[in-house]
Amino acid sequence: MMKRWQAVKRLLPLLAVFSLLLAGCGREDLSALRPQGPVAEGQYDLMKLSITIMIVVLIIVFAIAVYVLIKFRRKKGQTDVPEQVEGNFKLEILWTVIPLILVFILAVPTVQKIFAFGDDHYNEKGSVQVKVTSHQYWWEFEYPQYGVKTAQELMMPTGKNIAFELKTADVLHSFWVPSLSGKMDTNPDGTINRFSFSTDKEGVYRGKCAELCGPSHGLMEFKVKAVSPDAFDKWVTAMKAPAVLPKDQALAETFKKSCLSCHAVGDQGGPVAPNLTGIGSRESVAGILLNEGQDGGKPVKENLKTWLEDPQAVKPGNKMPAPKDLGLTDEQIDGIADYLANYKLNY
Amino acid sequence: MDWLTTVDHKKIAILYLLAGGLFFGIGGIEAVLIRLQLIKPMNDFVSAQTFNELITMHGTTMIFLGVMPVIFALMNAVIPLQIGARDVAFPFLNSLGFWTFLFGGILLNLSWIMGGAPDAGWTAYTPLSTTTYSTTHGVDFYTVGLQIAGLGTLIGGINFLATIITMRAPGMSFMRMPMFTWTSFITSAMILFAFPAITVGLVLLSFDRILGANFFEVANGGNPVLWQHIFWIFGHPEVYILILPAFGVISEVIPTFARKRLFGYSSMVFATILIAFLGFMVWAHHMFTTGLGPVANALFSIATMLIAVPTGIKIFNWLFTMWGGQIRFTSPNLFAIGFIPTFVMGGVTGVMLASAPADFQFHDTYFVVAHFHYVIVGGLVSGLLSGLHYWWPKMFGRMLNESLGKLSFWFFIIGFHLTFFVQHFLGLMGMQRRVFTYLPNQGFDTLNMVSTIGAILMGIGILFFLINAIVTATKPKGVADDPWEDGRTLEWAIPSPPPEYNFKQIPLVRGIDALWKEKMAGNKGMTPAEPLGPIHMPSPTILPFVMSVGIFIAGLGFMFSKEQFSNSFMSLIFNNWIVVIIGLLITFGSMLLRSLYDDHGWHIEVDELDEEGVKA
Numbered sequence: 001m002m003k004r005w006q007a008v009k010r011l012l013p014l015l016a017v018f019s020l021l022l023a024g025c026g027r028e029d030l031s032a033l034r035p036q037g038p039v040a041e042g043q044y045d046l047m048k049l050s051i052t053i054m055i056v057v058l059i060i061v062f063a064i065a066v067y068v069l070i071k072f073r074r075k076k077g078q079t080d081v082p083e084q085v086e087g088n089f090k091l092e093i094l095w096t097v098i099p100l101i102l103v104f105i106l107a108v109p110t111v112q113k114i115f116a117f118g119d120d121h122y123n124e125k126g127s128v129q130v131k132v133t134s135h136q137y138w139w140e141f142e143y144p145q146y147g148v149k150t151a152q153e154l155m156m157p158t159g160k161n162i163a164f165e166l167k168t169a170d171v172l173h174s175f176w177v178p179s180l181s182g183k184m185d186t187n188p189d190g191t192i193n194r195f196s197f198s199t200d201k202e203g204v205y206r207g208k209c210a211e212l213c214g215p216s217h218g219l220m221e222f223k224v225k226a227v228s229p230d231a232f233d234k235w236v237t238a239m240k241a242p243a244v245l246p247k248d249q250a251l252a253e254t255f256k257k258s259c260l261s262c263h264a265v266g267d268q269g270g271p272v273a274p275n276l277t278g279i280g281s282r283e284s285v286a287g288i289l290l291n292e293g294q295d296g297g298k299p300v301k302e303n304l305k306t307w308l309e310d311p312q313a314v315k316p317g318n319k320m321p322a323p324k325d326l327g328l329t330d331e332q333i334d335g336i337a338d339y340l341a342n343y344k345l346n347y
Numbered sequence: 348m349d350w351l352t353t354v355d356h357k358k359i360a361i362l363y364l365l366a367g368g369l370f371f372g373i374g375g376i377e378a379v380l381i382r383l384q385l386i387k388p389m390n391d392f393v394s395a396q397t398f399n400e401l402i403t404m405h406g407t408t409m410i411f412l413g414v415m416p417v418i419f420a421l422m423n424a425v426i427p428l429q430i431g432a433r434d435v436a437f438p439f440l441n442s443l444g445f446w447t448f449l450f451g452g453i454l455l456n457l458s459w460i461m462g463g464a465p466d467a468g469w470t471a472y473t474p475l476s477t478t479t480y481s482t483t484h485g486v487d488f489y490t491v492g493l494q495i496a497g498l499g500t501l502i503g504g505i506n507f508l509a510t511i512i513t514m515r516a517p518g519m520s521f522m523r524m525p526m527f528t529w530t531s532f533i534t535s536a537m538i539l540f541a542f543p544a545i546t547v548g549l550v551l552l553s554f555d556r557i558l559g560a561n562f563f564e565v566a567n568g569g570n571p572v573l574w575q576h577i578f579w580i581f582g583h584p585e586v587y588i589l590i591l592p593a594f595g596v597i598s599e600v601i602p603t604f605a606r607k608r609l610f611g612y613s614s615m616v617f618a619t620i621l622i623a624f625l626g627f628m629v630w631a632h633h634m635f636t637t638g639l640g641p642v643a644n645a646l647f648s649i650a651t652m653l654i655a656v657p658t659g660i661k662i663f664n665w666l667f668t669m670w671g672g673q674i675r676f677t678s679p680n681l682f683a684i685g686f687i688p689t690f691v692m693g694g695v696t697g698v699m700l701a702s703a704p705a706d707f708q709f710h711d712t713y714f715v716v717a718h719f720h721y722v723i724v725g726g727l728v729s730g731l732l733s734g735l736h737y738w739w740p741k742m743f744g745r746m747l748n749e750s751l752g753k754l755s756f757w758f759f760i761i762g763f764h765l766t767f768f769v770q771h772f773l774g775l776m777g778m779q780r781r782v783f784t785y786l787p788n789q790g791f792d793t794l795n796m797v798s799t800i801g802a803i804l805m806g807i808g809i810l811f812f813l814i815n816a817i818v819t820a821t822k823p824k825g826v827a828d829d830p831w832e833d834g835r836t837l838e839w840a841i842p843s844p845p846p847e848y849n850f851k852q853i854p855l856v857r858g859i860d861a862l863w864k865e866k867m868a869g870n871k872g873m874t875p876a877e878p879l880g881p882i883h884m885p886s887p888t889i890l891p892f893v894m895s896v897g898i899f900i901a902g903l904g905f906m907f908s909k910e911q912f913s914n915s916f917m918s919l920i921f922n923n924w925i926v927v928i929i930g931l932l933i934t935f936g937s938m939l940l941r942s943l944y945d946d947h948g949w950h951i952e953v954d955e956l957d958e959e960g961v962k963a
Contacts, residue, residue: 026776026790032708033775046705047775054695057659061691064666069684072605074673081867082672087611091667092660099659103652106702110652111645113704118641136480171475172571174636174711178777182707185637188474188565191572193638206789210636210711210779212468213475215395218782288786295788316395 014052022048030206032178037199039181042113049109053102120163121196127163128156134166134173134186136213137220137315138274138287148239149264151274153282154207154224156199157232163196174210177224183210199226204283204294215317221287227347235347239277243268246339255336258326265343273320278345279304286314301341308333352887354438355847359445360424360742364735366449367416373456374408375809377401382766382802385795388787398783399466400485404459406469407489410585411496412452414727418592419445419503421734422531424742426507428838428845429525431516431854431861436509438885439941444502446895451496454902458488465489468781470578471552473563473571478556484906490553491902497542497549498898504538507531516837517876518856522616525836525860526609527734529616530595533623537588540627545581548574557909572637579630587626590722591619593730594661597683600737601665603833604680605672608860611664618657618664625654635703636710644703651701658694662687677831678752682733685760686726693721696771711781714774720767732759732812737831744824744844751815759808765801769794835860840873848882851875851956881950888946894937901930 025033035041121127131142132154142149156162166175168186176183181197199205209220227235243266245252260269263276280300284290289303311320323333350362381401384392393401423441427434435441458464463483467476476486511532515524524532552574554560561567563574602609609615631639631647639647665687674680696718700706709715732755739747773794778785785791829839840862841850852875858864865873904926912918920926 022775025772030777030789031775032777040708043704043708046702047699047708050699050702050705054699057695058688058691061662061666062688064663065684065687068666068669069674072669072672072674074606074675078673082605082607084608085610085667085671086608087614087664088667092611092614092664095659095663096656099656103649103655103698106698107649107652110648110702110704114645114648115641117704117707118644171480172472176779178708182704183636183710184707187572187638190570191638206777208777208779212399212472212781214480215399215466215783217399218395218779218784221786290786296786 014055015048018048018051018055022051027206029179029204032182034179036201036203036205037180037197039117039197040179042117043182046109046113050106053106057099057102117195120194121161122163122165122194124161124163127161127196130154130156130162130164132164132166132175132186134168134170134175134209134213134220136170137209137216137318139175139207139209139220139222140169140274143236146236146240148236149271149275150239150277152222152284152287154222155232155235156224156226157229158200158202158226159198159229161196161198164194166193166195171213172211173213173220175207176210177205177207179205180224185211202226202228216315219286219288219315221284223283223287225283231347235345238345238347239266242266243277244343246335248335251332251335251339254328254332255339258323258328259336262320276340276343279343280341281344281347286311289314299341301337304337304340305334308337349887351892352889354434354442354885354887354891356423356427356435356438356441357742357845357847359441360420360422362445363416363420363423363448364742366445366452367413367420370408370412370452370456371414371417374405374413375806377405377408379802379806381405382799384783385785386799387796388785388789388792390784393783395783396466399468399781400464402781403465403468403471403485403489404456407455407465407493408452409723410469410589411493411500412448412455414589414723414731415500416448417731417735418534418589419448419500421527421592421596421731421738422503422507425738425838426510426528426531427514428741428841428849429528429836430511430514430519431837431850431856432510432514433849433853433882434885435506436514437506439888439891440502440506442888443891443894444499444506446499446891447502447898448496448499450895450899451492451494451499451902454495454899455488455492458485458492461488470582471574472578473552473555473569473574474565476552476574477564479564479566484910487553487556487906490549490556491906494546494549494553495895495898495902497546500538501542501546504535504542507535508539511535516850516853516856519861522613523856523859523861526598526612526615527592527595530591530598530619533619534588534591537584537591537623537626541581541584541588544577545585548577548581551577553905557905572634575634575637576630579633580627583630583633584623584626586719586722587622589727590730591622593686593727593734594619596730596734596737597665597686599836600679600683600733601668602860603737603831603835604675604677604683605669606833607668607672608835608863609664610667610670611660612859614660615664618660621657622654625650625657629654632701632703632706635706648701648703652698655694655698662691662694675833677736678747678749678756679733679737681753681756682729682736685756686729686733689721689725689729689760689763693718693726696721709774711779712774713770713778713780716780717767717770717774720770725763725767729760732756735812738838739819740826740830741838741843741845743819744826745819745822746826746830747815747819751811751818755808755811755815757808758804758811762801762804762806762808766798766805767801769797769801773798829862833863835863837861837873840865848884848951848956851882852879853877879953879956881952882956883948883950885948886946888941890937890941894934897930897933897935897937899930900933901927904928904930 022033028034035044129145133140140151141154166186173186174183184193184195205224207222207224262273263269265276283294285303286307290297291300307314308323463485465485467481551562555562561569563569629651632651700709776790778791826843854873855876907921
């Protein structure tokens with residue numbers, strides 16, 4: 001054990017340099033190199049340790065290679081035959097044992113962390129349970145403790161452990177929020193996964209699907225919004241409030257008839273498609289059309305209209321029928337976009 | 348016609364090289380299209396569906412139809428010569444293996460023009476690859492095409508096992524075998540164990556898709572994780588099936604151009620066997636995020652990390668082979684020297700990936716894409732290019748142009764690192780793999796552009812190699828037996844290209860690097876181990892070709908057995924299994940013919956040998 005720590009100590013300065021270098025890489029809300037929660041930090045520590053060990057190996061190999069290639073070039077007119085060396089037992093043992101030691105240094109924290117992250121916190125007191133169901137190509141988040149269901153935007157209180165239960169409604173997907181935690185696959189019934197993460201920092205984090213799931217796999221994104229516990233409680237209350245329907249009666253009827261057969265708002269509608277409650281206060285439409293406030297974002301209404309005018313153009317292969325094919329007029333689409341854009345939750 | 352009926356291992360090697368080169372080119376074009384689509388964010392160069400077909404076909408083509416046949420080309424061209432044999436153990440099967448591979452490959456690529464290429468990724472994970480979610484015939488082309496092509500690989504593997512075990516020249520004990528033969532031997536053994544696994548998987552999946560079975564259909568109790576186990580229990584060893592022959596090439600090229608024997612020969616052999624063994628023990632490291640639980644993840648983590656040890660032995664042995672030698676920077680040696688640091692970089696990221704908790708971040712991102720391209724392109728393709736430059740004079744009797752060779756090396760290696768080094772960072776910064784596009788301003792834009800430019804440079808490097816091959820083909824034949832002057836193994840003791848029978852008299856092997864040993868003893872060539880006598884040769888035959896055509900027809904018939912054709916004649920012959928039956932009749936008929944007709948082959952008489960034995 002002592003030896004291992006000495007080796008680690010020697011690697012520490014290198015580790016420090018790499019953290020500085022790597023921390024410059026990528027966005028705070030997206031990069032695995034800029035962890036914002038304990039789970040991602042633990043994984044980042046392992047990455048730094050492994051990168052450090054590997055760079056040491058690379059430096060040694062490259063140094064020997066460069067030396068050999070410079071020193072032992074064939075010179076002009078060289079005809080003598082170099083000594084035919086059979087091998088060297090001691091050297092060969094050396095480069096068997098050193099990698100073994102390096103592997104050991106990496107293996108110990110790896111195994112520790114595998115078991116630490118493998119703990120099931122789902123039924124622990126104080127955990128916020130979230131049932132994640134992945135669909136082609138959207139995410140459903142259900143909070144069984146609160147009786148709330150939402151889509152595309154995962155709300156989480158800071159400072160609390162969010163314990164996930166992951167499953168898929170169709171093909172395999174993988175749930176990934178790089179700056180908060182590594183990914184976990186969503187499998188069908190029978191092989192359902194659980195894991196958890198938390199963060200102390202309020203903010204919007206980008207989440208992705210990491211398993212090929214069809215044409216729009218690359219567009220199956222979602223946002224994780226970490227807010228204060230107070231705001232989270234207010235959000236839950238707002239989500240449970242009765243549905244707000246368009247003020248215009250005719251539009252409300254159209255919305256009910258054409259949209260609520262699949263979508264839900266508040267206590268009305270169906271579970272087939274993403275829940276739209278409070279969609280106006282989300283950070284994005286369809287996970288990829290970023291709203292104002294997000295980097296490069298456009299007004300919510302504009303994004304909703306883009307989506308409603310041709311859902312296939314935004315996410316090829318998704319299951320939403322084009323509103324126009326359902327017989328909606330341009331005015332009605334505009335009205336619905338306007339209604340949804342103004343459907344905001346107070347939290 | 349001569350080429351359709353040949354059973355000569357040297358000609359089959361050239362066939363493998365041509366067919367492999369063709370598919371490698373198709374896979375390469377697919378790669379460039381993929382990179383062009385990703386050159387900028389929200390690009391619409393190809394559609395999402397086409398992109399998924401491109402990545403699926405790129406992966407499948409490169410692994411099964413691009414590099415495997417080139418490996419087989421080298422194995423066919425070199426192994427019988429290196430062990431002092433006149434041919435492989437089963438020349439007929441050798442030819443059959445090639446034709447089934449070719450027709451399987453053609454069937455797979457027909458998907459581009461026959462309505463939908465496979466689109467579920469080269470791993471074809473279920474349920475995405477089931478008929479519920481993949482509605483075109485794409486995945487059928489994948490399952491049926493790969494079964495036919497895989498048959499060829501399995502036949503080839505068994506053939507080489509038999510050849511190496513039984514046909515070594517007198518005196519060549521296992522521990523005197525050249526390293527390329529050793530690694531090919533281990534590779535063949537791995538093929539024997541790994542390919543049946545994928546075949547079973549593909550059969551089950553085609554039963555699901557075509558006959559309505561429920562091995563993977565979730566709704567009817569099938570299990571998609573089962574597919575992942577079946578796929579990777581083949582898929583991981585496959586990586587070593589690919590890379591071990593490259594290790595072998597490097598172990599031949601470096602000693603030749605350093606004028607030194609391989610450092611630590613026995614530890615190299617030991618390391619090869621260990622890598623093969625561990626290669627079968629680590630498949631679940633592709634499945635850390637599937638949710639196997641901590642115990643499985645821990646075991647597979649450690650097992651995977653252990654592979655670094657034998658691989659490290661190899662790397663240091665190569666470096667110390669050059670230590671104290673006289674290194675010549677010929678084009679094969681440049682590729683071999685370029686291989687070492689590149690492969691080490693691919694290897695160390697492999698160890699990083701083995702750490703399961705960190706892999707939760709790496710998995711299915713561009714970090715993984717970078718890693719396996721470092722291993723497979725930086726490692727294997729460099730190794731193959733090295734081997735091709737090295738053995739080209741032996742295969743074709745002409746030297747490749749050195750300047751063009753060096754030019755293609757520099758374009759290839761610089762383009763390669765430009766393409767794939769930056770992808771490590773893309774992955775860590777949050778870019779998943781297999782995405783047809785990405786949002787702007789995520790920090791991905793510049794690196795993707797760099798990567799695409801690199802891919803184009805790499806393509807130019809390969810083009811230079813192609814030009815080199817064509818230019819060389821126009822030159823007259825006739826290089827020396829030992830054109831690199833420092834050849835160490837038996838293939839350099841006979842003319843280039845070798846006569847049909849390879850060795851007029853089977854040589855007597857007196858140690859490792861048999862030819863080098865004779866040279867150092869002051870002898871002009873090998874001492875024969877047998878008196879001059881008539882040589883028995885196998886007859887050429889068209890049957891392997893016909894059998895493969897039969898399997899090809901049966902495969903097509905099977906795939907379309909549920910198709911609703913607008914043409915009633917087509918419906919009749921496909922939906923009633925008539926096409927399948929015709930195809931199988933052709934194949935089994937040829938088998939019957941082969942069994943009933945007793946072919947004794949023919950002999951080359953001694954006086955003919957004397958005539959032909961004189962060098963051109």
